[in-house]
Amino acid sequence: MTTTQVRAPVGSVQGDVTRYLCAAAYLDEKFADRVVEEVLADEISAVAPSPDVDLEAVARHCLAAREIRYPRDLKLAGAFGVVALFAPLWLLFVAFLASAVGQADRQRTLGARGRRQPDERALLRVGFQAGWIVLVAFMLVAMFSQLHLNSILSWLFGMYMFGVPAVLASVGAALYASMTMMRYDLATDELLRTSLSREAFACPALPLVPRRDWIKDRLAAIRQAQDGNVTVYSGYTPFMGFANAHSSWRLAVPLLPAERPAGVPRPDAPTPFSVAELVDHVRDRLGAAVERDGAPGTGDAGASGSLLIEDRVFADGATIGDDERFMSIYALAPVMRLSSDAVHEIILNPTGTVRHYLAVHLPLWGGDVVPSVFLHFSTVGDTLHLQCSNHVLGPVVADYHLVDRLRDPLTPERRREVLIEALSRTGTTLFGAPFRALDHARFERRQAKRMEHELAAMKQDPMYDLGARVSIREMALSSTYHNYFQVIDAERITSSVQLHTLAIIRKFLDSRGFDTTDFRSQQQTIVNQGIIQQGGTSIVGNQAVGTGASATQNSAGHSDMAPASSE
Structure with a gap:
């Protein structure tokens, strides 16, 4: 755009x-x-x-x-x-x-x-x-x-x-x-x-x-989808309905005990936690920050009513035909709302084609511009993995x-x-x-x-694809923004949500007795330069690493900068 x-x-x-x-x-x-x-x-x-x-x-x-x-x-x-x-x-x-x-x-x-x-x-x-x-x-x-x-x-x-x-x-x-x-x-x-x-x-x-009858049933399915917490997608990209990724980054943080200076008694072992506890903590702290200071990036407490923090499950439509969680005996279309217990189970088992994301949306300009931040948490052994994907639904035609x-x-x-x-x-x-x-x-x-x-x-066909192939909102996307400040506002919101999230996670790990030295280093890199992860290629600033990699550095008002390739 x-x-x-x-x-x-x-x-x-x-x-x-x-x-x-x-x-x-x-x-x-x-x-x-x-x-x-x-x-x-x-x-x-x-x-x-x-x-x-x-x-x-x-x-x-x-x-x-x-x-x-x-x-x-x-x-x-x-x-x-x-x-x-x-x-x-x-x-x-x-x-x-x-x-x-x-x-x-x-x-x-x-x-x-x-x-x-x-x-x-x-x-x-x-x-x-x-x-x-x-x-x-x-x-x-x-x-x-x-x-x-x-x-x-x-x-x-x-x-x-x-x-x-x-x-x-x-x-x-x-x-x-x-x-x-x-x-x-x-x-x-x-x-x-x-x-x-x-x-x-x-x-x-x-x-x-x-x-x-079929129109009545289909309208009911559409109503359930817009009130649901599940996106069943078709194809490769799961974020159907939220536009393509604007930027993304990943962190891998070793969960090691916090070190103490020489001569200081060794502290107790770190307090273990589950991914669900971390998700709940981030959700609660973001919500509390909104109630206290207004929506991130706005400083307006009145904007908090439009901010949506939700648990959203993404599922590949070609792989859920036999999954009872997504199938209903009352309708042909997949189930679009899962219970809190089902979502909790998916958070604890982030494998296969069904994944959980903590999503933050803030409609701006009457909903014509909607920045969204998707956060995925998982642990593998003694490593915490965090993925952040930023999306912006631009204005309609x-x-x-x-x-x-x-x-x-x-x-x-x-x-x-x-x-x-x-x-x-x-x-x-x-x-x-x-x-x-x-x-x-x-x-x-x-x-x-x-x-x-x-x-x-x-x-x-056991691989029958139940996923959504199109999005009504994305059908109407304009190829251009209508006002310069729409770009500025969207980038400010996504940046603020990321900064709040990183600070919340760091304090959470500190309170549990984990070493955050490596986390702080990666956090500072993100704050200063930004890391965008696309197709397995790490991009820091405007430098790309990897065969055939390309990099774009997103800055306010310069969304169309030329790519720099690395062979």
């Missing part, structure tokens, strides 16, 4: 990111389709949760958006069919006409600091543009209709009967399609202004969804923030803008309408066939 300037409203209130994703269901048809097809319709797979996102609300809005879109696509498919019946190649003219008319008001402006809305004469310019294009088309058809073509070519090009049927059908279809798109976009704009503004979303009313630009009631300027934008999209939407309408009509049948195949594979 880069830090290129993006002109878009930024989140500021808790719940903004959920609101943006709900708006995306209506603003981005591909996003809505992916959520329904890859998450909702994948009944057997796990759902990847993300901090501060109401996944159920997003899924419901995606379903509702598709239902609203279906009548529009049926009408556009009808217009498409009329032109295809009279003169198939005139479909290109319809697309050109709609696109050219939509671009008629894209005039140059001297303003460079904001968006200018169309003036009162915009629609007149659009009408004039459409009129002369139709006139030129009619004259060309009348001219070329004198050519002697065989019946097939004459039908394809619409040259029969002096081209009158082709012109009338094409112009009528273009007008009907344009009116359909304009009505649809005006209705969408009204929905966004009245239901998904920050004020209206404070008391949200979830949209109605089709009353089908800037276009989804459009809802914060809208004002209620609808102004004449905004109405003209919506109408002209609808015209500019009519051509491409018209060509895709028949396929979308057919796909929607066959959705239930296709879903039943898909489930038949999935259930058969689940019974026959």
Whole structure:
């Protein structure tokens, strides 16, 4: 992710990111389709949760958006069919006409600091543009209709009967399609202004969804996932739903008795501890620090309400088919919440494909930026191993923030803008309408066939993958940050959590009588330079060790520094 300037409203209130994703269901048809097809319709797979996102609300809005879109696509498919019946190649003219008319008001402006809305004469310019294009088309058809073509070519090009049927059908279809798109976009704009503004979303009313049993069950699974403590992932990386690792490091600390100066009586043997005790201690101390001083890196006690410290279990979806802890007799999808006893057992036995992490999340900028720190503890013999993986969920796509630009009631300027934008999209939407309408009509049948195949594979394949392959939140990730300070805030939080954690562990080991000399040395290295562990390669500062290793040093505002390779 880069830090290129993006002109878009930024989140500021808790719940903004959920609101943006709900708006995306209506603003981005591909996003809505992916959520329904890859998450909702994948009944057997796990759902990847993300901090501060109401996944159920997003899924419901995606379903509702598709239902609203279906009548529009049926009408556009009808217009498409009329032109295809009279003169198939005139479909290109319809697309050109709609696109050219939509671009008629894209005039140059001297303003460079904001968006200018169309003036009162915009629609007149659009009408004039459409009129002369139709006139030129009619004259060309009348001219070329004198050519002697065989019946097939004459039908394809619409040259029969002096081209009158082709012109009338094409112009009528273009007008009907344009009116359909304009009505649809005006209705969408009204929905966004009245239901998904920050004020209206404070008391949200979830949209109605089709009353089908499998949809009801899947929404329940999504709700369980966002309230759960388990992430069942597919593939190599376990942190599905939390973005890729921003940085990571590992420590190995020998658990040796603390030394004393010469002449001082030798102390008692160190007090042994279990990994579960260390995890509980770190969790409690982090929580106490938040209550006392506010969330790490903020100094604001009010921010502590947004801080989430949780035990999270990560499991490989291809290896849990026979694990009773993750399977339920009441649902197809894996169990997404384990009991405290089950989590305790996983902490004490960190082997295989199921691991425990102590996770710390702090949603910032209305949940648009969420830094997360994952801590894994284990002991092997007389060595304590600590792994820290830092992640930052960046902001969602800037276009989804459009809802914060809208004002209620609808102004004449905004109405003209919506109408002209609808015209500019009519051509491409018209060509895709028949396929979308057919796909929607066959959705239930296709879903039943898909489930038949999935259930058969689940019974026959012992390595059937139950893990989540996609994350709703990560689908919407922007490639750029929207504000410089989003980067600064995220890095400050992750750094503060790491420093607090290291200090807590050091004091814990000291209180138990263990030697922390080596730990202090490694701690100081992390504080001064930072250690990032990637694929078994140790990186200190900007130096990489290992064949083919690469290093990046993360510093505020310089997230795109060039890699340094070590051969």
